[in-house]
Amino acid sequence: MFKFLKEVVGGSGTGLKDLPYNIGEAYPSAWGSWVHHRGTNKDDGSPVSIFSLTGSTAQDGHLAAGRNGVKRLRTVRHPNILSFLHSTEVETYDGGSPKVTIYIVTEPVMPLTDKIRELGLEGTQRDEYYAWGLHQVAKAVSFLNNDCKLVHGNVCMASVVVTQTLDWKLHAFDVLSEFDGNNETSSTSMLQYAWLVGAQYKPMELVKSDWAAIKKSPPWSIDSWGMGCLIYEIFSGTRLGKTEELRNTGSIPKSLLPDYQRLLSSMPSRRLNTSKLIENSEYFQNKLVDTIHFMEILSLKDSVEKDTFFRKLPNLAEQLPRPIVLKKLLPLLASALEFGSAAAPALTALLKMGSWLSAEEFRVKVLPTIVKLYASNDRSIRVALLQHIDQYGESLTAQIVDEQVYPHVATGFSDTSAFLRELTLKSMLTLAPKLSQRTISGSLLKYLSKLQVDEEPAIRTNTTILLGNIATYLNDGTRKRVLINAFTARALRDTFPPARAAGIMALCATSSYYDITEVATRILPNVVVLTIDPDSDVRAKAFQAVDQFLQIAKNYYQKTNVAEGAAAAGMGSSSVPENAGLLGWAMSSLTLKGKPSDHHAPVASATTSTRTQTTSSASSETPSTVPVRVSSSTDFAEQPAPPSPTSTDGWGELENGIDEEHEDDKDGWGDLEPLEESKPAPALANIQAAQRRPVTQPVAQTKLASNSRSKSTPKLNEDDELWGSIAAPAPKTSKPLNLKPNATDDDDPWAAIAAPAPTTKVKPLAAGRGRGAKPAALKLGAQRINRTSSSGM
Numbered sequence: 001m002f003k004f005l006k007e008v009v010g011g012s013g014t015g016l017k018d019l020p021y022n023i024g025e026a027y028p029s030a031w032g033s034w035v036h037h038r039g040t041n042k043d044d045g046s047p048v049s050i051f052s053l054t055g056s057t058a059q060d061g062h063l064a065a066g067r068n069g070v071k072r073l074r075t076v077r078h079p080n081i082l083s084f085l086h087s088t089e090v091e092t093y094d095g096g097s098p099k100v101t102i103y104i105v106t107e108p109v110m111p112l113t114d115k116i117r118e119l120g121l122e123g124t125q126r127d128e129y130y131a132w133g134l135h136q137v138a139k140a141v142s143f144l145n146n147d148c149k150l151v152h153g154n155v156c157m158a159s160v161v162v163t164q165t166l167d168w169k170l171h172a173f174d175v176l177s178e179f180d181g182n183n184e185t186s187s188t189s190m191l192q193y194a195w196l197v198g199a200q201y202k203p204m205e206l207v208k209s210d211w212a213a214i215k216k217s218p219p220w221s222i223d224s225w226g227m228g229c230l231i232y233e234i235f236s237g238t239r240l241g242k243t244e245e246l247r248n249t250g251s252i253p254k255s256l257l258p259d260y261q262r263l264l265s266s267m268p269s270r271r272l273n274t275s276k277l278i279e280n281s282e283y284f285q286n287k288l289v290d291t292i293h294f295m296e297i298l299s300l301k302d303s304v305e306k307d308t309f310f311r312k313l314p315n316l317a318e319q320l321p322r323p324i325v326l327k328k329l330l331p332l333l334a335s336a337l338e339f340g341s342a343a344a345p346a347l348t349a350l351l352k353m354g355s356w357l358s359a360e361e362f363r364v365k366v367l368p369t370i371v372k373l374y375a376s377n378d379r380s381i382r383v384a385l386l387q388h389i390d391q392y393g394e395s396l397t398a399q400i401v402d403e404q405v406y407p408h409v410a411t412g413f414s415d416t417s418a419f420l421r422e423l424t425l426k427s428m429l430t431l432a433p434k435l436s437q438r439t440i441s442g443s444l445l446k447y448l449s450k451l452q453v454d455e456e457p458a459i460r461t462n463t464t465i466l467l468g469n470i471a472t473y474l475n476d477g478t479r480k481r482v483l484i485n486a487f488t489a490r491a492l493r494d495t496f497p498p499a500r501a502a503g504i505m506a507l508c509a510t511s512s513y514y515d516i517t518e519v520a521t522r523i524l525p526n527v528v529v530l531t532i533d534p535d536s537d538v539r540a541k542a543f544q545a546v547d548q549f550l551q552i553a554k555n556y557y558q559k560t561n562v563a564e565g566a567a568a569a570g571m572g573s574s575s576v577p578e579n580a581g582l583l584g585w586a587m588s589s590l591t592l593k594g595k596p597s598d599h600h601a602p603v604a605s606a607t608t609s610t611r612t613q614t615t616s617s618a619s620s621e622t623p624s625t626v627p628v629r630v631s632s633s634t635d636f637a638e639q640p641a642p643p644s645p646t647s648t649d650g651w652g653e654l655e656n657g658i659d660e661e662h663e664d665d666k667d668g669w670g671d672l673e674p675l676e677e678s679k680p681a682p683a684l685a686n687i688q689a690a691q692r693r694p695v696t697q698p699v700a701q702t703k704l705a706s707n708s709r710s711k712s713t714p715k716l717n718e719d720d721e722l723w724g725s726i727a728a729p730a731p732k733t734s735k736p737l738n739l740k741p742n743a744t745d746d747d748d749p750w751a752a753i754a755a756p757a758p759t760t761k762v763k764p765l766a767a768g769r770g771r772g773a774k775p776a777a778l779k780l781g782a783q784r785i786n787r788t789s790s791s792g793m
Helices: 061-075 112-119 123-147 211-216 221-236 243-247 257-263 274-280 287-296 303-317 322-338 346-354 359-365 367-373 379-387 389-395 398-414 418-434 437-451 457-473 476-493 497-509 516-532 536-571 575-591 604-620 652-665 680-695 698-710 713-718 720-726 781-792
Strands: 021-026 035-041 047-055 084-094 097-106 109-111 160-163 168-170
Touching: 021 047, 047 061, 061 084, 061 097, 109 112, 112 160, 123 160, 123 168, 123 221, 123 274, 123 287, 221 243, 221 257, 221 274, 257 274, 287 303, 287 322, 303 322, 303 346, 322 346, 322 359, 322 367, 346 379, 346 389, 359 367, 359 389, 367 379, 367 389, 367 398, 379 389, 379 398, 379 418, 389 418, 398 418, 398 437, 418 437, 418 457, 437 457, 437 476, 457 476, 457 497, 476 497, 476 516, 497 516, 497 536, 516 536
Parallel strands: none
Antiparallel strands: 021 035, 035 047, 047 097, 084 097, 109 160, 160 168
């Protein structure tokens, strides 16, 4: 009859080798003669429970009852009944005498007594958990009695086990039998293994073997008595020793006491049906039971009920027993989200519960659900995920982010909702460090390039901020190609003041990634313009940035000056005092009314002044007249890192666009000669020669200034190469100068520096000092002052 359960193996104790489970340590308690072992699956190592029962002969009554229990457990399935996995019988020989052992493999469980001791709950939380457990056992007993017409026969604390999710489950089906009150001949088969049940757990009619009374009683009468015994053992904390102890009700909760007394009624027909206990007992109406019950029937609730429940759940979870929340509610919530029955607010509760877990448990129990949710098309779920990414982003591995999360997140960059685009952008601050260089260059930067020209100013601003924050995760080539273009060509020219301020801050934050040439030719010229920005915050940040980048230039100068110190000493000239004097002269030429003794030959400072004026003019308006063409050996618009023709991140096209824009706007930067065409050595010698000459001849300087103001605009073009070489930021890359051996007033290389013609229309300054609106006019205030000074000399 039970051949399908048997796997009889001959030999001396080798039968267990065929069992696909490893038997581990035994628990100290189990029901009846069974031994409860911990175990694992040999294939995947997953935990299981293994129950073993050993008999001396195959006809042992305990073995017969055990086989009945295996049969019943295998065929009866219910959420609150222990789940059956595998069973076998093994015959072994011990000292020449045969022994038969039955093994039952089930889901991993722990005896109820051990679990209660382990949890150590007290007060209200203990009562709530006991209510939930008794509620589950009552449902299992009601299912057996009312639906299956079966009698368990021994409901007690030993017959209840607890799963890893802290659910209580009924087992120990050895005594289980059918209830047939109409069949008089069934007395011999009904509860034929009742002799295994202790007398203290038997109702009076079963103790007396009054089968007539039992048959006339309802099917639940015996098991209702057992439920009363279980309630007593749970709240008293001790095993029932004798039936009289059931009268001690001091430990029973007052809300449960009336039902407890009805369960233990001396008249079988008046005992409370367990189904009525579940429906009507006041004791089962508490927050824990209601919360778990709602989660179990979540699919039957409408959207309004779900939304209301999940918004209250984060606060409610703090009031419930923490172990039950983490081991029971959290898996239910994760499953509901994964299969779509939970609303977006449930994610907030999931992450709050997950924050109570250890890092390892969080990765195992919560992260898989979150990763799966990224594939959801529900926009509210995506918004909730991105809003809380800071709570779980650090737990995501680089591989998961690059392969499973980012492909779904990237769809938000082009979403029609500006709110979702901004959330997607902000999430990159957490995800970008975990992305591969291929993903960053081939995908992320493309989206950021588009977002920098988004219609929403806040998105444009945040894109600039993000680029500054993730710059450290870009490789050198990408940084050279992207950062300056993104910050100077777009952010600094944005119409939204916070976007311009963000561009300045991003440049400052990434200053360590720029070489001195980029600082001098691309960054400083663009930042200086913003020192006259209409927005005060932008101006303040611009001045800070100018100071920072000038300090970088000074540090570079000091380093290079050490190497050039010997050569400078041999020429009898030092660049530091000369540059300081020239800067003072350039300022005096605009503020003083012709004091020849205060004037010095302008070189670098005049160049800086000219470039600043040109940039400011280009930013304010497009000149209507032909601008003065100022050539230099450094092309500001074409000075970024070598372009990448194979670039696909959207920034290569930006570089070309910048050049074209400069040419169209005629802002003075497009006509500059490229740096790469110059030869360093001759230029350095020529520059130094030009620097030495005017400094030692103060009278000639005054004459030089006078001549320079009388030169026309076409004459400036003849000195383009001279001016460009002097303006070169690094002497080693300057273009050779074509200085004539005998410098006259008309051919003096400094003539174009003193007072270049204005490139845009500006309002005239105060009388006697300012320049007129027409750049081609010769009668300028500065010229009159200088001519007076010359005549005075």
